[in-house]
Amino acid sequence: MEIKEIVKEKYGEAARRVAGGVGNACCGGAASLEGMCDPITANLYEASQTELIPEMALKASLGCGNPTALASLQPGETVLDLGSGGGIDVLLSARRVGPTGKAYGLDMTDDMLALARQNQRAGGVANAEFLRGEIEHIPLPDNSVDVVISNCVINLSGDKDQVLREAFRVLKPGGRFAVSDVVVRGEVPAAVRHSMELWIGCLAGALADSEYTQKLAAAGFEGISIEPTRVYEVEDARTFLSNQGLDADDIAQQIAGKFIGAFIRATRPGHAAI
Numbered sequence: 001m002e003i004k005e006i007v008k009e010k011y012g013e014a015a016r017r018v019a020g021g022v023g024n025a026c027c028g029g030a031a032s033l034e035g036m037c038d039p040i041t042a043n044l045y046e047a048s049q050t051e052l053i054p055e056m057a058l059k060a061s062l063g064c065g066n067p068t069a070l071a072s073l074q075p076g077e078t079v080l081d082l083g084s085g086g087g088i089d090v091l092l093s094a095r096r097v098g099p100t101g102k103a104y105g106l107d108m109t110d111d112m113l114a115l116a117r118q119n120q121r122a123g124g125v126a127n128a129e130f131l132r133g134e135i136e137h138i139p140l141p142d143n144s145v146d147v148v149i150s151n152c153v154i155n156l157s158g159d160k161d162q163v164l165r166e167a168f169r170v171l172k173p174g175g176r177f178a179v180s181d182v183v184v185r186g187e188v189p190a191a192v193r194h195s196m197e198l199w200i201g202c203l204a205g206a207l208a209d210s211e212y213t214q215k216l217a218a219a220g221f222e223g224i225s226i227e228p229t230r231v232y233e234v235e236d237a238r239t240f241l242s243n244q245g246l247d248a249d250d251i252a253q254q255i256a257g258k259f260i261g262a263f264i265r266a267t268r269p270g271h272a273a274i
């Protein structure tokens with residue numbers, strides 16, 4: 001409960017900052033340090049995508065990847081975005097699946113939902129809907145979604161197994177899990193890991209790549225792959241780490257190449273009904 005309340009407060013504040021025109025949402029624990037979130041959230045979207053959505057949706061972007069570019073969405077499909085924030089990936093997905101398809105966003109933070117709905121109206125997107133709820137308890141029926149996307153949210157959940165089971169439940173047989181998230185590769189000392197997670201903005205903790213694979217398999221998924229999309233460098237986190245009492249030079253080797261933005265794919269077994 002406590003994690004959820006902290007997450008809600010933090011992202012509610014980020015949404016109000018954007019809605020109030022004060023600036024970008026910035027990311028996670030780095031929000032108070034000017035510019036520190038850039039290596040994570042900056043330049044994720046191509047100009048061909050950003051010109052399709054309202055400016056405020058882009059300003060509210062808090063992801064660490066671009067799942068709509070990497071997931072192969074087809075016209076007529078139903079897409080669900082777990083932790084949809086200001087709605088950027090929902091609005092882009094809605095365009096990709098077209099008027100015969102539908103894009104749902106799910107978020108538990110009221111101010112984010114309000115911002116997403118405002119962006120939907122500004123963008124004139126009819127085939128999208130933002131739902132209030134938790135990614136651990138998805139308010140959609142079994143076998144109702146073709147593609148589950150998410151952008152830097154599953155790492156925030158205190159019960160990732162439950163999130164993956166829920167994603168599996170709502171996917172149709174043959175449905176795809178296509179998620180951007182922060183992942184840790186290899187061993188990192190707990191204190192260093194905690195500081196890096198604070199910097200990236202992951203309160204409950206990023207999964208190791210092997211854990212992610214195991215948890216997806218335990219939920220029933222197959223065809224699992226984890227592809228690095230961005231590697232976070234010690235240089236980017238130097239000021240933050242020194243404010244945390246850590247010497248970036250000392251721990252550079254322990255961090256190098258280990259914290260990554262990744263694109264995670266998996267499939268629910270079975271054949272899609274025609």
Ligand SMILES: C[S@@+](CC[C@H](N)C(=O)[O-])C[C@H]1O[C@@H](n2cnc3c(N)ncnc32)[C@H](O)[C@@H]1O
Nearest residue numbers: 011061062063083084085107108109134135151
């Ligand atoms: C890092 S932001 C990412 C937002 C969006 N995906 C993007 O790329 O801009 C995390 C979002 O997930 C939502 N969130 C975090 N944990 C959640 C949970 N357990 N259930 C529902 N929403 C959650 C937060 O309210 C916030 O809007």
